[in-house]
Amino acid sequence: MADELVSLDRTLIATLIERVADHVMAHAEELTALDQAIGDGDHGINMKRGLTAVMADIESISAQPLPGALKAAGMQMVMKVGGASGPLYGTLFMGLAKELSDTPTRAEAVAGFGAAIEAVKARGKARAGDKTMLDVLIPVHAAAADGADAAALRRVAAEAAEATIGMQARRGRASFLGERSLGHMDPGARSCQLLVEAVCDVLEDAA
Secondary structure, X not given: OOOEOOOOOHHHXXXXXXXXXXXXXXXXXXHHHHHHHHOOOOHHHHHHHHHHHHHHOHHHHHOOOHHHHXXXXXXXXXXXXXXXXXXXXXXXXXXHHHHOOXXXXXXXXXXXXXXXXXXXXXXXXXXXXXXXXXXXXXXXHHHHHOOOOHHHHHHHHHHHHHHHHHOOOOOOHHHHHHHHHOXXXXXXXXXXXXXXXXXXXXXXXHO
């Protein structure tokens, strides 16, 4: 695959944010239902609140270079999203902002993604297999590092989210359920899958 990413100008940054927001918010009820089974029951509501705030500020966010846009979106998620999701998604976006240049190559984007995931691990004190958003982020990063294309990344994200059904939660509210957390998809893993799908769609369309 080519090392250069598509040029992320103001229009494409806005499109990227809008597509992610629309795709995740379209599944807000599903995310809430997943969270009702093993968590506080508000993941979809919280994600919708945070992404609505991001979209309300889309003009100023998308006017910034990529790092600034990611940082601004991350700050909105931290301020507007309740529970653990806000700080974790905010950490992911702001971690990327610290690592990426205005026009990163694919290699730089993959490395930055990896660094942002490490920041999420530290923030959430979690690791692979704990039944969290990391169980999607980590395999997607590994696939990206191996040169996977957009279709492959979507498939990896879907399979990874599905795999959380068979995991016992070890972090967050779901961990209090012990073995009763088995048999349910992690809502954070599902929202990460949706995010990956939307990003892949935009970058594929722009290539």
